[in-house]
């Protein structure tokens with residue numbers, strides 16, 4: 199029997215490649231959500247620093263996004279001119295957010311992930327070859343203005359803290375070609391695997407590598423600059439102690455989590471970039 203998503207996809211006659219990319223983005227979100235123990239984030243142990251989210255909500259949200267990512271890929275595969283493509287994925291991104299909010303009852307489970315993965319899915323549909331080309335294409339799309347973006351009176355939390363602390367957030371991360379994913383998440387994932395760590399340990403180390411340097415606006419808006427510093431320093435300390443695969447690293451990770459929880463700090467932006475890292479890693483290995 200067809201699922202509702204397969205039914206919608208069949209009605210729209212999405213190409214197999216668009217469906218594959220939609221499924222891969224959804225897989226990456228599920229893998230990120232289930233990975234445990236992620237410090238102070240929602241995972242299979244619990245709700246971390248959050249009172250309004252849990253794993254089953256994250257998984258329901260991830261599943262609801264699959265057709266939206268597939269539609270973004272389809273728009274790219276249709277060879278839509280780049281300015282028009284930017285407009286189209288901007289609309290799909292906003293529709294995806296509305297669909298997510300309908301599933302979660304108004305809780306923001308994946309706004310940052312829709313942005314990052316939406317751009318990367320679109321870029322992956324166009325760029326068959328190579329890691330650098332993939333990030334360049336995603337950055338190019340992120341830098342283009344979205345002509346239909348509604349001018350909102352109220353600033354988002356991300357915009358408010360970026361302005362207050364003069365630090366870059368989710369927009370800049372994408373416009374610069376995802377440096378924390380490209381230069382930290384992916385290399386750490388690969389090095390950790392190569393050194394014999396299990397897949398979960400490699401993914402946790404990749405998350406910590408991202409946390410050690412990201413200006414995560416979720417942390418900034420919940421816990422200010424002190425929270426951001428605690429996140430970056432604590433993540434570095436776990437990696438310096440030997441990473442999540444070592445006894446000392448595990449002990450440092452437990453302390454790090456307690457510190458983040460005491461500050462109510464949750465690194466949602468870093469979690470989004472881990473999902474994006476898993477998407478890119480799998481996409482590139484499937485392409486080879």
Ligand SMILES: CC(C)(COP(=O)(O)OP(=O)(O)OC[C@H]1O[C@@H](n2cnc3c(N)ncnc32)[C@H](O)[C@@H]1O)[C@@H](O)C(=O)NCCC(=O)NCCS
Pocket residue numbers: 287288289290291292309310311312313314315316317344354355356357366367368369371412413414415416466467468470471
């Ligand atoms: C750019 C977005 C993320 C809005 O950013 P803004 O900083 O204003 O928003 P907000 O505070 O609500 O959320 C940002 C989210 O990004 C994530 N995040 C936080 N910091 C970072 C960071 N440094 N790097 C990456 N992601 C981050 C977090 O999950 C956070 O919740 C996005 O929602 C948007 O503008 N979408 C418009 C639709 C669109 O153009 N889509 C295009 C293709 S999908």
Ligand SMILES: Nc1ncnc2c1ncn2[C@@H]1O[C@H](COP(=O)(O)OP(=O)(O)OP(=O)(O)O)[C@@H](O)[C@H]1O
Pocket residue numbers: 230231239240241248250256305306307308309310311312355416420464465466467469470
């Ligand atoms: N496993 C995870 N746990 C928590 N957040 C995550 C996880 N994975 C991704 N995120 C990201 O974190 C963001 C949610 O963070 P946060 O709860 O700070 O959002 P908010 O709605 O802006 O703030 P608040 O809940 O304080 O009102 C989402 O946009 C999502 O993309």
